[in-house]
Every structure is written in C-alpha cells, then in structure tokens.
Amino acid sequence: MSLKKASLLVVLVLLIDQISKIYIKTNFYLGEEVKVFEWFRIHFIENEGMAWGAVIPGDYGKLFLTLFRIVAVFGISWWLWDSVRKKLSNFLITAIALILAGAVGNIIDSVFYGVIFNDSYNQVATAFAAEPYGTWFYGEVVDMFYFPIWEGNLPSWLPVWGGKHFTFFNAIFNVADVAISTGVGILIVFNKRAFAGSEE
Template structure:
C-alpha cells in the first residue's frame, strides 16, 4: 500500500469521526441556546412519535449512572481513557488487514465517546450546568440529551421498588453521540464473525460435524 493510499484511508475515517463530533456538539449547543430545559417542552418532528426534548443527563449513555459522590468524575475519566484506547486500537487496526466494517464500528464508537466526554469535561464550566451536588464544575458537566422517540410512556405501579409510581418512557431521551455509540456497537456485532480466520472457521466446522 502506497503512502498516498494509506493516508487516503485514514482521511475517510477522520472525516466521519469529526462529522459525528461536530453534529453532536452543534445539536447540543443549538438545543441549549434555543430550547427550554425540561421534559414538558417539545419541538415535534414527526408528531408525538419523534420530537426534541431538552433534558440533562448526569450519567452515561442513555441515562446510566453511578450513585455515589465522585461517580461522575469516574465516568468522565473512564470516557477519556476509553477514547484514547479506542483511538490507538483504530490506528493499530488500520495497519493490519482488519475488516472495514469492524473499523467503522470503532470509529462511530469513538465519535460518540468523545462527544459525551466533551460535555462532561467542559459543560459544567462553560454552560454552567453542573448540578449543585457536584464537588467541582470541571469534569462534572451534564450531558445534553434531546432525541425523543416516544413510542410508549406510562406510570410504573407503586409496588415496583425504587421507581414505583414514576412516569417512564419505553426509550430514554438520547443524543447523537449515544446514537453513534449504538450504531458502532451494532456494526461491530454484525461484523464480529469476519474477525475469525477462515482456517479457524473450518476447524470449528470439522469438530462439530
């Protein structure tokens, strides 16, 4: 592979990576500057099925979080180190004959991880959205979510532990970074079989016949 073709191969992945990050951050900043915060205000895109709803997420993708004082700091550090690891893994994979779909999955995963990491590191300071209980503003920014697929919502029975009596939706409100993470994992799952060498596949077949 020539130096030019190698660089060209890197460029297409970098373009998609930056596209995911810029689309995610642009959408979040637009929502922050043009929408009211809270689940009661919506901008309908496809009626009640798909709408924009501005909410803040103190945890991980799709609202997952650790329930202790420095849990957010831990989440942010995990995101940061995971992003660095994925970056190195992609560079190493590009130097090998790794299936393209597998690499695309990691690129989308990296774009989503960086997008939400930016929120966690900087938004507490520059958007002043760190919660009052946060021990500091740096690394404690809340992630902005807005994509709302409202297939179903209802109230949990009161006998359900912890969250009984609360109104929930079938899907949590998410953002473009979360979507990129989901699509990346989906691509990796669908292409995982391509990582198994053909000789190992034949050996597995021989043993199972």
C-alpha cells in the same frame, strides 16, 4: 479504509453531535419539548453521562466516570489506528470510528459544558456565562431525541408490569449515543465480516 477517512468520519460525527447539543442548550430550557411527530419529539434533558440516566453514587462518581471514559478513548483510538495499520475490515474500522466519535462527543459535554454554560432551569442557557453551572469534569451530557412510539397501560394479565403505564421507547439520547449504538450494532450484526482477517 484509510486512517484519513476514518478520522474524517470521527470529526463529522463530532461536529453534528456538538452543533446539535449547543443548539439545544442555547435554545431550549430544561424539560422543553417540541413534538415533530406523535412518535418523535425533541425533548431536552441532561444527565450525568451514563446510559439510561444511571448515576455513580458519591462526590467523585462523576469524576471517576469522566476519567474512565478519557482512558477508554485512548484505548479505542489505539484500536482504530492498529486496525487501519493491519488493513482490517472496513466494517470493523467504521464501527470503531463511530464508537470513538460518540465517546469523545459525550466526554466534551462532561469536561467542558459545566464551565461554558449557565444552567438551563426555567431559562435558555448562554455560552461563556459569567456564572457557569458547574466545574471542569462535572458537566452534564445533553440529550434530546425522544421516540415514544407507543404509550399506554399494559394489560392487567401481564406478570410484573400488568396494569402499569408503559412507554416504548422511553430513552432520550443524542447523536453521540446513536454513533456508539450504531458502532456496537455493526460489530454484532456484521460480526464475521467485521473481524475477518483479525489475528486470533
């Protein structure tokens, strides 16, 4: 795959990611949900930017995470460029491009959204608000895809979780997360093809 095609893939994923996030941010209030199917809902939440809503404690945890991601993006970009230059597997190049697009997509939220939008608590946010909800590098990542495929109480005989309420699948995510997960999935499932021809 050429660098041009890989770059177009990154741009396409970024556009879909940002258009979907901006639409949700400017049309939903925080916590609002639309049931598409019983097992698929659009549910607007925001998070600090780590997987599964995890948070780095302390005043500078969020800043550290964002700066770390920016540094990582430079590393991933170099990996993409180097893989194209060496004419490595299309599986590998596609996976790297998806991971790069997803990482940049969530970085955009973290860096810019705090100074572009006002908050979404009990209201629909507006872009370029007079009173934005945050500062540079302290924006929240917008998530919206929710697939509660099964929900109910687990049998009491199960160890640890027995008798407790359980939802499968309870993660809420965005297009950028899908891109990263798909890229990683390609590297795992098609490992031999992805790294065929790579240097030791």
